[in-house]
Amino acid sequence: xxxxxxxxxxKNITQSMMKFPSRIKFFFFLGLxxxxxxxxxxxxxxxxxxxxVWIYDSxxxxxxxxxxxxxxxxxxxxxxxxxxxxxxxYTITNDTLRIFQTSYIEQRGGKYQKRISDQFVGLIIKMDxxxxxxxxxxxxxxIKYKTSYGQFDKSKTIKLTNQKxxxxxxxxxxxxSIASSSCYGTCPIxxxxxxxxxxxxxxxxxxxKKIGYYEGKLTSDDLNNVKDFISYLNLKNDSTIFDTPEDxxxxxxxxxxxxxxxxxxxxxxxxxxxxxxxxxxxxxxxEKSKLNKTKKILTFKTNLPEPPIEKTIEFIxxxxxx
Numbered sequence: 001x002x003x004x005x006x007x008x009x010x011k012n013i014t015q016s017m018m019k020f021p022s023r024i025k026f027f028f029f030l031g032l033x034x035x036x037x038x039x040x041x042x043x044x045x046x047x048x049x050x051x052x053v054w055i056y057d058s059x060x061x062x063x064x065x066x067x068x069x070x071x072x073x074x075x076x077x078x079x080x081x082x083x084x085x086x087x088x089x090y091t092i093t094n095d096t097l098r099i100f101q102t103s104y105i106e107q108r109g110g111k112y113q114k115r116i117s118d119q120f121v122g123l124i125i126k127m128d129x130x131x132x133x134x135x136x137x138x139x140x141x142x143i144k145y146k147t148s149y150g151q152f153d154k155s156k157t158i159k160l161t162n163q164k165x166x167x168x169x170x171x172x173x174x175x176x177s178i179a180s181s182s183c184y185g186t187c188p189i190x191x192x193x194x195x196x197x198x199x200x201x202x203x204x205x206x207x208x209k210k211i212g213y214y215e216g217k218l219t220s221d222d223l224n225n226v227k228d229f230i231s232y233l234n235l236k237n238d239s240t241i242f243d244t245p246e247d248x249x250x251x252x253x254x255x256x257x258x259x260x261x262x263x264x265x266x267x268x269x270x271x272x273x274x275x276x277x278x279x280x281x282x283x284x285x286x287e288k289s290k291l292n293k294t295k296k297i298l299t300f301k302t303n304l305p306e307p308p309i310e311k312t313i314e315f316i317x318x319x320x321x322x
Contacts, residue, residue: 049132050075054132055071055162056071056073087119088100089101092124095123097123098121099118100116119140123137131161132159133160163274171230173196176254177191177193177254177301179191179252179253180279189207191302194226197217200216200289202286202291203298210287213296213297216289222289230255232274233278235255237262239263241265242270243266245267249267
């Protein structure tokens with residue numbers, strides 16, 4: 001009975017609409033269309049993409065010989081960064097992503113006026129837990145990253161993939177060997193080597209809690225945690241060399257997975273997100289673990305050249321003759 005009443009009611013509405021002038025009907029259906037768009041927009045905005053790490057791959061750059069692969073984008077509540085470098089502030093209004101820089105210009109009377117300059121504007125085509133697709137409207141993406149401009153024409157689509165989708169179900173981990181150099185600050189100088197059975201050896205010469213040579217074995221939980229990090233890595237290339245800024249620490253990593261060796265060299269800040277996180281995780285595990293200090297001089301598969309030793313010359317004052 002209730003269904004019949006609802007059906008009868010809908011018929012009455014339809015019949016009433018037929019009596020309305022065409023202009024009124026136009027605005028009625030326009031309102032329905034707008035409300036439908038708003039419901040789709042709410043779905044986009046409700047998804048909390050700020051809790052995820054997004055991988056940005058581009059096969060080629062218009063003005064650079066460097067291919068962009070394994071770059072990671074992180075959105076926090078107000079700003080967006082790529083490979084730890086800030087790209088600017090951002091807003092998402094309906095389905096439009098806007099990345100911009102904010103500056104303040106001093107005016108008369110000591111008042112400051114806020115000035116915003118757009119760096120990138122794009123239309124969000126898709127946003128869910130696995131992928132974000134953005135169609136470029138204007139600007140650069142990424143914005144003036146180092147010496148390159150990631151400029152796309154309006155027909156191009158920018159694809160961001162959730163890092164979680166990169167996880168591999170099974171890996172055959174053999175070992176990982178890491179060597180890390182000094183920097184202009186307090187970067188630890190260390191060697192670390194971990195094997196599939198959990199046995200580990202470690203050496204640090206400065207800026208570590210453990211100075212000297214250590215060896216031991218990780219717990220099964222720590223070892224499984226390391227394997228989980230490795231399962232996210234992009235291991236397509238046998239050797240990858242990254243930028244090495246003068247003031248940054250340099251790291252060399254050798255990793256054997258699925259009976260194949262992989263090498264990474266350069267500044268850890270330029271490494272894949274999970275590789276950088278893996279290095280931090282391994283170092284913190286070593287710092288907290290109960291390893292045995294040894295007098296043996298341990299050897300490692302991966303090494304970096306030792307920094308030159310600065311020699312000081314003793315000042316001898318000249319002999320003054322009377």
